[in-house]
Amino acid sequence: MSDLDHLAGSAVGGTLYGIGVGPGDVRLLTLRAAGLVRSVDVLAYFAKRGRKGNARSIVSALIADGREELRLEYPVTDEIPVEHDDYQSQIAEFYAATAATIEAHLSSKRSVGLLAEGDPFFYGSFMHMWRRLDGRYPVEVVPGVTGMSGCWTRANAPITWGDDILTVLPGTLDEHVLTERLKTSNAAVIMKVGRNLAKVRRAISAAGLLARAIYVERGTMPEERILPLADLSADVGPYFAMIIVPGEGRKI
Incomplete structure (x- = not known):
């Protein structure tokens, strides 16, 4: 052995x-x-x-x-x-x-x-x-x-700084609920994107977070794909896709 x-x-x-x-x-x-x-x-x-x-x-x-x-x-x-x-x-x-x-x-x-x-x-x-x-x-x-830690690492995006609060949300939630939750989040991970991609993108945009949002598809896998959510044209994603919104924290 x-x-x-x-x-x-x-x-x-x-x-x-x-x-x-x-x-x-x-x-x-x-x-x-x-x-x-x-x-x-x-x-x-x-x-x-x-x-x-x-x-x-x-x-x-x-x-x-x-x-x-x-x-x-x-x-x-x-x-x-x-x-x-x-x-x-x-x-x-x-x-x-x-x-x-x-x-x-x-x-x-x-x-x-x-x-x-x-x-x-x-x-x-x-x-x-x-x-x-x-x-x-x-x-x-x-x-x-976790999938999310693999994804934010591959995206080279530290997710929380200082006292940032991380919110993890399933994309299956109602659009209004997603928007309101995102408005009060310092940093966020939206999972179960798949067929909910268009709805999730609208909620992120309504919460004023589109500029910080990153789309990660099949993170750490050979078919990995990472890009700003604002640059993504698709309305449907695969099962292994999520969106991360890195926190900003206090500037030191």
């Missing part, structure tokens, strides 16, 4: 691991995360229908041939609004069935590593498994570099 493997540690049977895989660059994984990707009995990951799964793609270089994998395919993602009854019922049934599948492995004393983009406890689907299984089985959460 190498010194790095010793530091990372190995998986324990019957334990669920929420493994934060970071924003996209595999080199940003923690030692613990990388060690668990290589040592759990079952490597699980969520994926959109017909897609490979972004978390799985991030760690592909760490997965040996023949590893047992558990692909968890969402029945619905952004095809219908999150607040729609059909979305809520389908996703609830999916999470219940997924928890049961994972539980079957855990009860057989097998370790399960569930990959999570960014950090497992930050807008992560892993939290729905944690809610259902924590307390019934051992659960270890391995923190990861």
